[in-house]
Amino acid sequence: MPFCLINYRFFVKLNNRTLLCPIRHARFSSLTVQSRSTISSEPSMASNPVRVAAAQMTSINDLAANFATCSRLVKEAVAEGAKFVCFPESFSFIADKDGESVNIAEPLDGPIMQQYCSLARESGIWLSLGGFQERGSDDAHLRNTHVIIDDSGSIRSSYSKIHLFDVDVPGGRVYKESSFTEPGKDIVAVDSPAGRLGLSVCYDLRFPELYQQLRFQHEAQILLVPSAFTKITGQAHWEILLRARAIETQCYVIAAAQAGKHNDKRESYGDTLIIDPWGTVVGRLPDRISTGIAVADIDFSLIDSVRAKIPIAKVTLSCSILGYETDHKLTST
Numbered sequence: 001m002p003f004c005l006i007n008y009r010f011f012v013k014l015n016n017r018t019l020l021c022p023i024r025h026a027r028f029s030s031l032t033v034q035s036r037s038t039i040s041s042e043p044s045m046a047s048n049p050v051r052v053a054a055a056q057m058t059s060i061n062d063l064a065a066n067f068a069t070c071s072r073l074v075k076e077a078v079a080e081g082a083k084f085v086c087f088p089e090s091f092s093f094i095a096d097k098d099g100e101s102v103n104i105a106e107p108l109d110g111p112i113m114q115q116y117c118s119l120a121r122e123s124g125i126w127l128s129l130g131g132f133q134e135r136g137s138d139d140a141h142l143r144n145t146h147v148i149i150d151d152s153g154s155i156r157s158s159y160s161k162i163h164l165f166d167v168d169v170p171g172g173r174v175y176k177e178s179s180f181t182e183p184g185k186d187i188v189a190v191d192s193p194a195g196r197l198g199l200s201v202c203y204d205l206r207f208p209e210l211y212q213q214l215r216f217q218h219e220a221q222i223l224l225v226p227s228a229f230t231k232i233t234g235q236a237h238w239e240i241l242l243r244a245r246a247i248e249t250q251c252y253v254i255a256a257a258q259a260g261k262h263n264d265k266r267e268s269y270g271d272t273l274i275i276d277p278w279g280t281v282v283g284r285l286p287d288r289i290s291t292g293i294a295v296a297d298i299d300f301s302l303i304d305s306v307r308a309k310i311p312i313a314k315v316t317l318s319c320s321i322l323g324y325e326t327d328h329k330l331t332s333t
């Protein structure tokens with residue numbers, strides 16, 4: 001007798017969410033579960049469009065050179081009228097040799113991140129810094145941390161990559177990110193002038209449950225996916241996965257990408273994308289342009305209209321009433 005097993009792992013009852021939610025908000029709870037009303041200066045409910053930029057770059061194992069590139073791209077974004085600029089995973093450093101990343105890892109209040117805080121303050125712009133090598137709990141480990149800095153240079157929020165890239169890429173290298181990286185434990189969303197941001201990093205993109213939580217429990221309007229995708233997997237999956245996340249969550253998706261050859265062993269797939277909640281690509285920097293920015297306007301009325309016209313949030317609620325938070329077996333004879 002054939003049967004189909006459907007596992008709705010992350011659908012939780014909305015009136016009972018914290019009990020059933022598998023990943024809690026412990027570490028950054030004061031930042032992540034803050035309600036909008038407690039941040040008085042946030043214009044995230046504003047109806048006027050807000051311009052955002054996403055940067056593409058080829059980071060190398062030189063902190064100063066990468067900072068110079070980021071500074072230049074921030075200037076370009078400011079000149080375009082952007083209020084928020086997003087950088088890819090490993091913006092500040094991409095190692096040449098094993099162990100280099102752990103050696104340069106620093107705490108979030110260390111000198112590297114301070115430089116980027118000053119850049120945000122001096123430029124008067126919010127920054128998403130995806131995939132910073134944050135010092136871990138011992139000398140052998142780091143955290144792959146996505147940091148949000150506001151236009152006064154203060155760190156507003158941070159999220160450490162939950163899903164680590166332990167993958168044998170078909171026709172490519174074997175990666176074992178968990179050998180030097182501690183996984184994050186918390187799902188993080190935070191308000192910004194560009195709307196409510198849901199944070200993630202790179203390989204997280206392949207785990208749609210995270211984005212379902214960001215949308216339906218954390219009320220994200222924009223999903224950030226800073227990345228350093230491999231050339232092989234990026235060509236096959238990058239745009240499709242990103243557009244799927246935008247459509248199924250009805251959020252904007254901003255995906256800043258590393259591009260090009262970082263060293264003899266490592267090449268990333270570029271194609272930085274900004275995608276609207278309908279799934280349309282509204283900003284793109286193709287793979288062949290290794291360094292630059294893509295720009296788009298966040299239209300809050302489009303988020304509202306897509307959500308009103310295709311009311312999937314209501315369906316999620318009725319699924320939860322129907323008990324889809326547990327495994328279901330559909331049997332046929």
Ligand SMILES: O=C(O)CNC(=O)[C@H](CS)NC(=O)CCC(=O)C(=O)O
Nearest residue numbers: 090165175177202203228229230233
């Ligand atoms: O190690 C660093 O310096 C920065 N980290 C990365 O580049 C990470 C882990 S190795 N890469 C990915 O997650 C690629 C995911 C990907 O390509 C896919 O999901 O297909």
